[in-house]
Amino acid sequence: MSTTQQILFHGEAAIELKIPLFPDLPLRQAAQRLDRYHESSIPNPEIGKPLVDTPLLTAPDIRQRIWQELQRAVQDRHHEWRTPVLATVNADGLPQARTVVLRHADARQATLQFFTDKRSPKFAELEAAPSAALVFWSKRLSWQLRIQATATVQRSGPEVDAVWTRVSQSPAAGDYLSAKAPGDVWEEDASDTPSDNTQHFLGIVTLQIQNMDWLELARTGHRRAVFTADQWEWRVP
Numbered sequence: 001m002s003t004t005q006q007i008l009f010h011g012e013a014a015i016e017l018k019i020p021l022f023p024d025l026p027l028r029q030a031a032q033r034l035d036r037y038h039e040s041s042i043p044n045p046e047i048g049k050p051l052v053d054t055p056l057l058t059a060p061d062i063r064q065r066i067w068q069e070l071q072r073a074v075q076d077r078h079h080e081w082r083t084p085v086l087a088t089v090n091a092d093g094l095p096q097a098r099t100v101v102l103r104h105a106d107a108r109q110a111t112l113q114f115f116t117d118k119r120s121p122k123f124a125e126l127e128a129a130p131s132a133a134l135v136f137w138s139k140r141l142s143w144q145l146r147i148q149a150t151a152t153v154q155r156s157g158p159e160v161d162a163v164w165t166r167v168s169q170s171p172a173a174g175d176y177l178s179a180k181a182p183g184d185v186w187e188e189d190a191s192d193t194p195s196d197n198t199q200h201f202l203g204i205v206t207l208q209i210q211n212m213d214w215l216e217l218a219r220t221g222h223r224r225a226v227f228t229a230d231q232w233e234w235r236v237p
């Protein structure tokens, strides 16, 4: 039996509404019982298991661990690095920031990818000014990761077609089929879904990483290291 109802946004659980399984109990007790039920019935192998099981002695180790976490985040929708904040610069030179879902992480190429509606402001911003920043925070790891990158956008082509073939079968498909563009003024009576779902607006953004600024918060002392493609250095946190 389902205990929760999820509202999906770009295929991610943006809001989780709990449905009372225990209608006879007062709300607070029902919520506590539901939490226990949830914990016991849906074991998450990641909870309570230290991902960093050896001390991170050298910066190259840290670089490797960062990529492991980024790749885990692509696979695991509960990973805290799954939804970083992406910052861009708009046509007026002003900063813009928003959440995106991390869709691909390639350690060898040092690239990350996310998908977006190609009519969205961020897509146009990155086309005009390809400098971007991403920020990730993980409470579990006590790690912040700040990335500076150069973006390339793809509106069409074989890679977009291949991604759409996959996404069109998923609950996220609707995010790329809207008749109106993201940011358009909402009109109550306007029809919003095109009848033909082959006309999609999915675009791919690839971020070529220029540098990664890693910060670890710890009671024993914070640590910070900055990595470029072939160099790294410790920094004052």
Ligand SMILES: Cc1cc2nc3c(=O)[nH]c(=O)nc-3n(C[C@H](O)[C@H](O)[C@H](O)COP(=O)(O)O)c2cc1C
Pocket (backbone or CB within 6 Å): 009, 010, 012, 013, 014, 083, 096, 097, 098, 099, 100, 101, 102, 114, 115, 116, 117, 120, 121, 122, 123, 182, 183
């Ligand atoms: C959890 C979460 C995940 C999101 N993932 C994406 C995403 O992968 N791609 C995207 O374009 N927008 C995503 N959004 C919506 C953006 O944050 C943003 O509101 C929207 O894309 C419009 O941004 P823009 O006006 O800067 O283009 C997500 C929002 C949330 C809350």
